[in-house]
Amino acid sequence: MEEKLSLQEWIGLAEHKNISFGDFCIEFQARELEISQEELLSRMETLLQVMEQSVEIGLSGIKSMGGLVGGNGKLVEEYRREHPRESVVGTVMSKAIMIALAVGEANASMGRIVAAPTAGASGTLPAVLFSLSEAKGCSRSEIAKALVVAGAIGMVIASRATLSGAAGGCQAECGSAGAMAAGAAVELYGGSPDQVGQAAAMTLKNMMGLVCDPVAGLVEVPCVKRNAGAVATAMVAAEMALAGIKSVIPVDEVIDVMAAVGNTMPCSLKETAQGGIAVSPTGLALAKEIFVSS
Amino acid sequence: MNIFDVIGPVMIGPSSSHTAGAVRLGNLALAILGEPVKEAVIGLHGSFAQTYKGHGTDLALAAGLQGWATDDARIPKSFDAVRQAGITIAFKIINLGDLAHPNSVKFWLTGVNGHTRQVIGTSIGGGRVSVTNIDDFPVEFSGEFPAIITMHNDRPGAIALVTSILSSHGVNVAQMRVFRKQKGGLAVMIVETDQPVDDAEVEVISKLPHITSVRRIQLG
Numbered sequence: 001m002e003e004k005l006s007l008q009e010w011i012g013l014a015e016h017k018n019i020s021f022g023d024f025c026i027e028f029q030a031r032e033l034e035i036s037q038e039e040l041l042s043r044m045e046t047l048l049q050v051m052e053q054s055v056e057i058g059l060s061g062i063k064s065m066g067g068l069v070g071g072n073g074k075l076v077e078e079y080r081r082e083h084p085r086e087s088v089v090g091t092v093m094s095k096a097i098m099i100a101l102a103v104g105e106a107n108a109s110m111g112r113i114v115a116a117p118t119a120g121a122s123g124t125l126p127a128v129l130f131s132l133s134e135a136k137g138c139s140r141s142e143i144a145k146a147l148v149v150a151g152a153i154g155m156v157i158a159s160r161a162t163l164s165g166a167a168g169g170c171q172a173e174c175g176s177a178g179a180m181a182a183g184a185a186v187e188l189y190g191g192s193p194d195q196v197g198q199a200a201a202m203t204l205k206n207m208m209g210l211v212c213d214p215v216a217g218l219v220e221v222p223c224v225k226r227n228a229g230a231v232a233t234a235m236v237a238a239e240m241a242l243a244g245i246k247s248v249i250p251v252d253e254v255i256d257v258m259a260a261v262g263n264t265m266p267c268s269l270k271e272t273a274q275g276g277i278a279v280s281p282t283g284l285a286l287a288k289e290i291f292v293s294s
Numbered sequence: 295m296n297i298f299d300v301i302g303p304v305m306i307g308p309s310s311s312h313t314a315g316a317v318r319l320g321n322l323a324l325a326i327l328g329e330p331v332k333e334a335v336i337g338l339h340g341s342f343a344q345t346y347k348g349h350g351t352d353l354a355l356a357a358g359l360q361g362w363a364t365d366d367a368r369i370p371k372s373f374d375a376v377r378q379a380g381i382t383i384a385f386k387i388i389n390l391g392d393l394a395h396p397n398s399v400k401f402w403l404t405g406v407n408g409h410t411r412q413v414i415g416t417s418i419g420g421g422r423v424s425v426t427n428i429d430d431f432p433v434e435f436s437g438e439f440p441a442i443i444t445m446h447n448d449r450p451g452a453i454a455l456v457t458s459i460l461s462s463h464g465v466n467v468a469q470m471r472v473f474r475k476q477k478g479g480l481a482v483m484i485v486e487t488d489q490p491v492d493d494a495e496v497e498v499i500s501k502l503p504h505i506t507s508v509r510r511i512q513l514g
Contacts, residue, residue, distance in 0.1 A: 029297045043298065050304050065308065066348035107307030110350050110370040117300050118420070119310045125301075147301060154300035163300070164419055166311075180300075217341065218348040219308040290348055 005159040007197050007251050010152065014193035021183070021193035022145035025152040044144035047114050051103070051126040057111035058102025064109045066290050068220040073102030092135045093235060097228045100127035104224035117154045117163040120219045121177035123227035125150055128181035128234055132188050142188065149187040150180035153200050160252065161259030165212035166271040168262030170226055175207035175258065178230035178237075185238035201247035201254045202237035203230075208254075209261055211269035213276020216287035222277055303421060304365040311397055312342065312349035315417030317369065319399055320358015321513050322425050322437045323413040328509045329405035331359050331381055337388030340396030342417075346385075355399065356383050364421065390414070398426075431473045431482040439468055439486040441511040442496065448474050448481040452504040456485065459498055465489045480506070 014024035030037045059077055063070035076098035080087070087094045103123035107113045113122045125147070133143045154163065157176045162168040182199035191199070207230065215221040247254065268275030277283050305314040324331060336355055338346050346352050350370065357372035360379070368375065376383055390398050397417040404410050414427035424436050428443070435441060446452045457467060466488040474481035491510055500508045 025297075033296055033298075040297075044301070047301055047304065065350055110306050110308065110313070110353070112304060112365055112367055113307050114302055114304050115310055115314075115421075116302070119305060119307050119314070122307070148297065151297035151301040155295060155297060158295060158300060166419060216348060217345045220348075291344065 005156045007153060007156040007200065007255070010156070011193040011197045020187065020190075021152075021196040022149045022187045024193065025148045026145060029148060029152065040148070041141055041144045044147045045140055047116075048129070048140070048143060048147065050112060050114050051116075052130070054103045054106040054111055054113045054122070055099050055126060055130070057109075058104070058106035059098075062105060062109040062111065064105065064218075064220050066108070066216055066218040066220050068215060068218065068286065069105050069108050069224045071105070072224065073098050073105055076101060089232070092131050093232065095134070096127040096131035096231045096235065099130055100124055100227040100231045101224055103127070104227045108218070108220045108224060116150070117158070117176055117180065118165070118173050120165060120223045121173040121227060121230065123224070124174060124177035124230045124234065125181050125184065127227070127231045128185050129188070132185055136188060138188055146184035146187045149196060150184040153180045153183045153196075156252070157255050157258075160255045162262060168259065169265045169270050170210040170212040171204070171207050171258055172262055173212065174223075174226045174230040175204055175210055177227070178207055178234040179203040181231065182234040182237040182241070185234060186241050189238070189242055191238075191242050195241040197251040198245070198247050199234075199238045199241035201249065201251035202240055202245075203234050204254045204258050205247065205249065206233045206237065208258060211265060211276045212271045213269060213278045214271060214273055215278050215283040216290045217271075217273035217278070218290070221283075221286075305421065306350075306354070306365060306367065306369040309349045310421040311417045311419050312345065312351045313354045313369075314364040314421035315397065315419075315423050316342075316351045316354035316399070317358040317362065317364045317366075318421065318423045318437065318513065319415040319417060319425075320355045321361060322415060322423065322511065323401040323403060323411075324359050324361055325511045325513070326413050326425070326428055326443060326509055327403045327405050327409060327411045328507070329407050329409055331403055332406045333382045333404040334359055335384050335386065335402040337386050337400040337402075339388050339390040339394055339398040339400070342397050342399055343387045352385055359383070359401075359403075428482055431475065433473050433482055433484060434471070435484045435486065435511075437511055437513045439488070440490040441484055441486045442491050442499065443509045443511065444483045444485075444499065444505055445507045446481055446483060447504040447506070448478050449504050452481075452502075453483060455502045456483065456499055456505070459495060459502070460485065460487065460491065463492075463495050465491055465495070
């Protein structure tokens, strides 16, 4: 068994060097991969391009394979255009919601996406990265650096817990995507290494216990909208962390607890479509319809 | 695990196991056949059988059998390419038994040169896959490393000759397994290597005594 990674340890190393968590992760990951820091960032920028294309796919009037989602990102886009002063959550968050839905819907309709960390949770990171970087006017390499931070958080979660809904429920998929996005948001806004960890911890705590209950077993309902939910949770946590609020429970412990909660979750709530909203009367009826038509 | 396992891969949705994994299983089955596919019957088991339409698993398997990558934007239209290439692919629902992984598939393949192969594989999650059976030989390999697969007669020295050719070309064996049904009969050997095996080495190995076929596995 490989030794577990520790986010706290990495944060400590970044603090010791007195550099941002992003700079630490780039240095560290480039060394691990035996590539230059420029190469690492350029590969991240390529992934950012794919993410941007998947937003476009999602807003282009698509329908998912199972027919349960498609067009929701577009609805938010239209609402933003037609009601510019009536956003409940503010224009930045509303843009993030639009992106999260669009990418989730691109994924559900066989569009090309970056699994980050998974296909089902692929809307969360692009949503947070693109909405915040636009609001703050970040450079391309700053966004790429934030993506490296997200990746580092995801590596620790994969090592101590899981990123798979089948193994840990939605808390492990959208929850992890949210934690990664929250850390990335803190990095984009110039937060400290410690604040990156606090944001990740608070996101995971606020999504603790979320089950994976896809209707008909498809990555459509509730997956697409859960990405928008993860975005909101991530942004709330990032805001709290930047304000100096700390998670009472340290981040590595929160990740371990998420793993333990996932292990105690019954199989019916881990991507098997045998529990949760998948077995609501409407969920079951939809599943029957989809299977009959296939 | 590295950072690009977490931020990535780039793939066609919606599911790493039911879509990306299905493409990779098609890629592996194609490599095991060793020539372009002419006819394929594809049996879907378990969750693959129940949810293949909604995940595009059928499109992904057809794409994989044509050698496409998991991020190929043509995957949603892979049946069109199949038709244009004159390939016949038929799908059926099968039951591989209670012990089989829910995301399992069986291929009955015929190549353009008339070779046939049966391959069973499983999508184990996150796009990772495992081939579990080739022509009724229970095997196990992931395609994550470059590999060669030989069919050979189970005789003393048959294996040593293969590994000696690899080592003389500077190819290090990472993992190796031999599967046989009975002593002295036909055996399957899977050699996973740290370096890719090139055409020249495959050619030399194919001419060795006791070797009946060699296939090279090298996924992107």
